């Protein structure tokens with residue numbers, strides 16, 4: 054059913070376009086009095102269905118068509134799953150991006166690297182915890198603790214009801230970056246009346262608290278201090294809390310820090326630009342490692358998810374330009390193994406183990422704490438906010454389903470189970486919400502300069518190519534006679550040397566069959582599609598018989 058949004062003008066609506074039913078790509082829309090605001094515009098990792106693409110972004114076509122009614126994009130924090138699609142999709146929206154000083158500095162650096170000073174993304178800074186208004190929405194940002202600085206939950210107030218949009222958060226009694234959550238402030242929000250809480254489902258399977266960065270620091274200190282050889286710590290660059298912890302630990306353990314990876318430099322620069330560091334700590338250049346004792350160096354780098362071009366993967370593949378690991382060195386993966394990335398990460402683990410490197414991961418050491426709330430934290434916050442309705446987002450369907458159930462268990466009257474593209478209408482009178490329809494939503498692969506849907510013909514063909522390769526056949530015809538012999542290429546199917554006899558057989562059979570068909574057609578016009586069908590049939594038959602594969606077959610008949 055197509056919704057008529059003009060008729061819904063006075064409704065308070067919520068539409069997630071990404072992040073509800075998947076990890077990453079968070080985009081959430083709120084509507085009231087004919088106006089829209091967008092909360093976050095993030096990206097995600099591509100999976101095996103999208104060969105050749107690393108990044109996916111949400112399909113925002115629905116709101117791009119209504120962009121004259123979109124008042125702005127409010128960024129809760131600078132993690133890629135909340136800010137990472139701005140660089141790909143802003144042009145379709147061209148509305149102001151509201152971000153705190155750190156997130157704004159981070160976004161400016163990123164856009165600057167891509168477009169120089171020429172980008173025209175309009176970034177408007179908002180101060181943490183300082184209310185502002187966008188049309189019919191009164192927005193009160195609330196600092197919550199997370200692994201990124203200045204994470205802002207948004208208390209969105211309208212005449213049709215108030216929404217508390219949590220963003221990513223946790224309780225940390227000893228955060229090294231930022232302050233613990235202010236429960237008094239949260240209770241005060243609860244007192245103002247919250248119709249719905251739209252919140253983070255990531256860690257709902259965790260029964261306990263997510264753990265404290267302060268406690269983690271003690272564990273990392275012990276591991277780093279006791280580690281032998283060169284010590285490498287790999288994490289997400291966007292996890293400034295962890296980057297900061299590792300730098301502090303290194304200093305306490307008397308080690309010099311080498312930062313490897315542009316994305317970590319970027320986040321440190323953003324932290325400096327927005328006042329977190331007066332000056333960047335003193336680092337050793339990776340080129341100068343040789344002049345230090347191996348045990349005096351700590352390398353802080355990216356690649357904790359086994360990303361192909363990241364420093365960790367290069368070290369494991371022994372092709373890092375400056376950093377050569379040796380037997381007895383140690384590497385700490387200070388991060389979660391994100392579901393879907395296991396294969397890539399374990400490949401890197403195995404390569405490192407083979408090199409005699411001590412590999413420490415979350416599987417067997419205390420090297421990571423999550424930035425997302427476990428059930429005890431959810432309960433603590435929900436008892437303060439007291440929402441009438443819980444709307445789980447930021448997770449796969451399993452997380453969201455379980456989150457909704459948990460919400461009901463702890464006494465929230467209603468908890469919705471939604472998906473990307475659902476249109477949810479709130480009713481402040483009855484304190485209820487309903488899914489009233491659906492709009493287009495989905496993922497697009499970032500493929501070079503193109504954005505492609507998973508079902509695009511290009512991606513379909515690429516999946517086939519990666520699975521079975523391709524056979525090209527090219528025949529030139531003059532005066533109804535084949536010129537020379539057919540040209541056959543078989544990338545990803547046959548080896549030009551080892552399979553030369555088979556290639557010769559295909560060439561010969563094609564020649565015979567096409568030539569005799571041309572002869573038979575002598576008095577009639579040649580039917581090209583019939584000839585292509587003949588060529589494809591011969592190639593398919595031989596490859597199936599000899600190799601038992603179904604490659605892509607591309608034929609070309611050139612009449613001169």
Ligand SMILES: [Zn+2]
Nearest residue numbers: 132199201221
């Ligand atoms: Zn986050």
Ligand SMILES: [Zn+2]
Nearest residue numbers: 132134135221
């Ligand atoms: Zn997130």
